[in-house]
Amino acid sequence: MSEAASARSRLAADRAAGIAPLEPMLRAWLPTQRWFAGKGRAISRLRAVSAAELLPPGSTPGLLHLLLDVDGDCYQLLLGIRPSPLPPALGPALIGHVDSGPYTGRTVYEALGDPRLASMLLERLRSPGTLGPLRFDRDPGAPVPAGLTPRPLSGEQTNSSLIYGDSYILKVFRRVGPGVNPDLELPRALAAAGCARVPAPVAWYEADLPGGEPLTLGVLQPYLRGSDDGWQLALRRLGAGADFTAEAHALGRATAEVHSALAAALPTLALGPEQTARLAAGMTARLAATVREVPALQPYEAGLRGAFDALAASRGAGVPAQRIHGDLHLGQTLRTADGSWSLIDFEGEPARPLADRRRPEPAVRDIAGILRSFDYAARSHRPFAPAWADACRSAFCEGYARTTGRDPREDPVLLRAYETDKAVYEARYESRHRPDWLHVPMAAIRRLSEPQRPAHRMPPPVTPGTTPHPKPPRRPLA
Numbered sequence: 001m002s003e004a005a006s007a008r009s010r011l012a013a014d015r016a017a018g019i020a021p022l023e024p025m026l027r028a029w030l031p032t033q034r035w036f037a038g039k040g041r042a043i044s045r046l047r048a049v050s051a052a053e054l055l056p057p058g059s060t061p062g063l064l065h066l067l068l069d070v071d072g073d074c075y076q077l078l079l080g081i082r083p084s085p086l087p088p089a090l091g092p093a094l095i096g097h098v099d100s101g102p103y104t105g106r107t108v109y110e111a112l113g114d115p116r117l118a119s120m121l122l123e124r125l126r127s128p129g130t131l132g133p134l135r136f137d138r139d140p141g142a143p144v145p146a147g148l149t150p151r152p153l154s155g156e157q158t159n160s161s162l163i164y165g166d167s168y169i170l171k172v173f174r175r176v177g178p179g180v181n182p183d184l185e186l187p188r189a190l191a192a193a194g195c196a197r198v199p200a201p202v203a204w205y206e207a208d209l210p211g212g213e214p215l216t217l218g219v220l221q222p223y224l225r226g227s228d229d230g231w232q233l234a235l236r237r238l239g240a241g242a243d244f245t246a247e248a249h250a251l252g253r254a255t256a257e258v259h260s261a262l263a264a265a266l267p268t269l270a271l272g273p274e275q276t277a278r279l280a281a282g283m284t285a286r287l288a289a290t291v292r293e294v295p296a297l298q299p300y301e302a303g304l305r306g307a308f309d310a311l312a313a314s315r316g317a318g319v320p321a322q323r324i325h326g327d328l329h330l331g332q333t334l335r336t337a338d339g340s341w342s343l344i345d346f347e348g349e350p351a352r353p354l355a356d357r358r359r360p361e362p363a364v365r366d367i368a369g370i371l372r373s374f375d376y377a378a379r380s381h382r383p384f385a386p387a388w389a390d391a392c393r394s395a396f397c398e399g400y401a402r403t404t405g406r407d408p409r410e411d412p413v414l415l416r417a418y419e420t421d422k423a424v425y426e427a428r429y430e431s432r433h434r435p436d437w438l439h440v441p442m443a444a445i446r447r448l449s450e451p452q453r454p455a456h457r458m459p460p461p462v463t464p465g466t467t468p469h470p471k472p473p474r475r476p477l478a
C-alpha cells in the first residue's frame, strides 16, 4: 500500500468512530433496503466495524466503504459522498444530508447507483492490493478489460449486483460474516477442477478484521449474456402448453456434473447411522419450529415427521455427503444462448449459519430443491399441471442418473425426507415473504404427510420431448 493510501486508511479507522453523524439517516434507510434482514423491529445498536475510504471525501465524489454491526448482524455499505445537491439522476440513491462531523455539508448516497463509483470499484478489482482492511484479489489468468460501462441489476435479489459492459457481473454481499462465502469458494473450486457449469470468479474482495477469518465481500464473474433463468423459462413453456422434459433432463445432467466435480474437488463424508439420525432430528426440530410459526402445518405434523423417522430408521450403510449448492431451485439455473445449463448463487440458504452451509450434505438436498421447483411451476399455472411436473421430475432424475449412474429415486426414503424438509422450509419462507404463495408448499405438505403408498412414487422414466402437456392457461397466474 502506498504511503498516501496507508494514511487514508488510518484516517478512515478514525472515521469509523466518527460516523456517528450518519447514524440517524442509516437507521432510517436500512429498513427500506430489500437486503436488510432486520425489518419490522427497531434498530437498537448500530456501530461501524470498519471504514475505508476508497476515494477520500474531499474528492468528488468520495467513496466510503463501511462494515456496520446492526444488532449483531454485519452489513456491507458502499456510500457515495458529494456536495449537496445531488445530480438529479442520483436522486433515488439519496440517503441523507450531513450537518456535523467530518462530512458536514455533504450528501450521502448509495454508491452502487453512481456509474462513476461503480466504475471505480471495477478499477479497484482489476488491480489487486489492500486498502485498510480491504483486500482485492483476482485470477491472474483472466484479465478484466478497463472501462466497461456499469449498470445495476434490476429485480429482486438477496444481495446487490452490478453488470459491467454486459460482460461481467459483480455481486456485492450485503449481510456478511467471517469465513469464506461458499459463493466464492465453490465456483473457484469448480473452476480449478475444470467444471464449466458455473461462471468462474475472475476477481473478488474480502475484509481482514482483527482476530477472525476474512469476510467475503464481493465476487466478479462472467455475465452470461442472453441467458434465460430456468424458472422464467419453465413458466413460459407451461404458459404455451409446451414440453419441458428435454430441458429438465439436460438440467439433471448439469446438476450431476456439478455434484461430481464438487465431490472430486472437496472433502466428502459417509454419514453413519448416528449422523443420519442427527440429520433426521435436525429436520424434525425445523418442522416443530415451523409449526409454531405457521399453524396451518399443525394437522400434518405427525405425518411429516414420519418421513424423518423413516430416514432415522433406514440406515445401516453410510449416506454419502459432499459439498452441494445448498439452495438449488429453478431460479438459480441459467440456460445460456447455446442451450446449456449453468448453476449460480452457491451461497446456500442465507438464513443458515455459515458453518452449517459449508458442511458436507447428501446431494439429494439439491435434487429435492429442483423437484420442488417443478411442482411450484406447475402450481403457478391455471389449471394446475401435475402431469407436466411429474414428467419434468422424472426427466430430471433420469438425466441425473445418466451422468452419475445413480437415480435419486432409488433412495425414496432419503428423497422424501429432503423433499419434506424443503417443503417445510418453503412454508416458512412463503408465510414470511409471500403469504399469497403459501398454498403452493401446503399442497406438497398435504401430499408428503400421507402414508407412503406405491402409487406415491414418481412415474417411470419418460423419453424427453414426449410429455403430455397442459393446455394453455385460461386465467392469469396466481
Ligand SMILES: Nc1ncnc2c1ncn2[C@@H]1O[C@H](COP(=O)(O)OP(=O)(O)O)[C@@H](O)[C@H]1O
Pocket: 153, 156, 157, 158, 159, 160, 161, 169, 171, 199, 221, 222, 223, 224, 225, 227, 229, 331, 332, 334, 344, 345, 347
Ligand atoms: N453469471 C451470471 N450471468 C447472467 N446473469 C446472472 C449471473 N449471475 C447472476 N445473474 C442474474 O442475477 C440474479 C441475481 O443473482 P444471484 O446470484 O441469485 O443473487 P442473490 O444472491 O443476490 O439473490 C440471478 O437471478 C440472475 O438473473
Ligand SMILES: O=P(O)(O)O[C@H]1O[C@H](CO)[C@@H](O[C@H]2O[C@H](CO)[C@@H](O)[C@H](O)[C@H]2O)[C@H](O)[C@H]1O
Pocket: 157, 158, 231, 327, 329, 330, 331, 332, 349, 350, 369, 372, 373, 374, 376, 377, 426, 429
Ligand atoms: O431468493 P433466493 O434464491 O435466496 O431463494 C428464496 O426465494 C425463492 C423465491 O424467489 C424461494 O423459492 C421458492 O419459490 C420459487 C418460485 O419463486 C420456486 O422455484 C422454488 O422451488 C421455491 O423454493 C426459495 O425457497 C427461497 O430460499
